[in-house]
Amino acid sequence: MQYWIMGAGGIGCALAETLAARGEQVLLLSRTRPELSDLAWSQTTWHAVDNTDASAVAETCNQYPLPATVINTLGMLQQGEQQPEKRIEQLTESAFYNSLHINTWPTLAMAQYLATRLTRTDQLHFAALSARVGSISDNRAGGWYSYRISKAALNMAIKTVSIEWQRRFPDALIVGLHPGTVATDLSAPFRAGLSEGQLHTPMQAATHLLQVLDNLIPEQSGRIWAWDGQEVLP
Template structure:
């Protein structure tokens, strides 16, 4: 039997709660020759800033020098920062904040795809996944508010669909998906955990394992869709 080709895994946002847990979990497995973790706060070859396309290109070039990445996970997101948070009403809209949220939640992952999808395998199973959110589902929106975050995640979900269609032409076994991790006990969700039902606030370690289980169960037909932490499809 021929030996399976060596591949690597990539985690973007590895300094965050979910990203760090994903990097650790993947490093503890024996599925990949190398696990690369990138973050804005890291230096050298591990530095990647979603707002700096040059750093994204440099990270992709670093990965391309070794085994090709069969798994790329973008585990980043922006919901609040300092005195800015999710808008409750139209009067709270701020164009600068809206642009920043879209830059991190939609444009950044798209630029990661621009530079990383071309270095992923051209044959065989390969998965590109980006963390999205159920609140980015238009059909599931019953409460309104959180304008920038909802809109940026909806934009990400559309970009994922577009990327999936294009990537299928390059590798018909590739899978490009968005993933909803649920509410995870990280800095992103901490101010908004008050109404989380019992048993639905996950530790980063549990969230990472749940997401990796979902990824493992994905099929080619799932490409372009959004799935939650239980592997259930979330309607656009």
């Protein structure tokens, strides 16, 4: 089978490595060339693409047949001077839009593109990495305004696309995946106080996520699933 992976951060590269070990073919889309093992490179085709640029993504993907699975691993919690907000006074319009641009828009853009090529009988799986902090009902700590809101918007986007796809592409599915806390650059400043076993390596996260995704069925589309197979409440 072929997989398309958007983003080559810690989880994106770990997914490519894990899939290569399984003998799968991977199309990896990222702005910078990833660091992969020789085994992974033997199974991976990489294109330099900005995944927030819908036209560039479409131009690249048009060169390939539709895969079995697409996984969007993009995510941004802090970037340059933009840091997670602890108080509402710290929220800026630019940070808010930047979070939406990176955390929400690429999934919608890829869903738009896939909709131009899917047929009613295609059994495609499309997953985007979400986060438990995007759950409205589970928000007990507050803060992190731009990140929380962009992930909540992502979850709503997934749900809304799933409703349309149930009518147009009933054998396809779109879901969110919560990887837990993973030892990547995104989580590096926020790991203090984690209990033993709460921090996963990227390779552990990739294995968990693929186990969940590979076993989902169209009736489970539109929902957010955690790395352990449990549903994340909206």
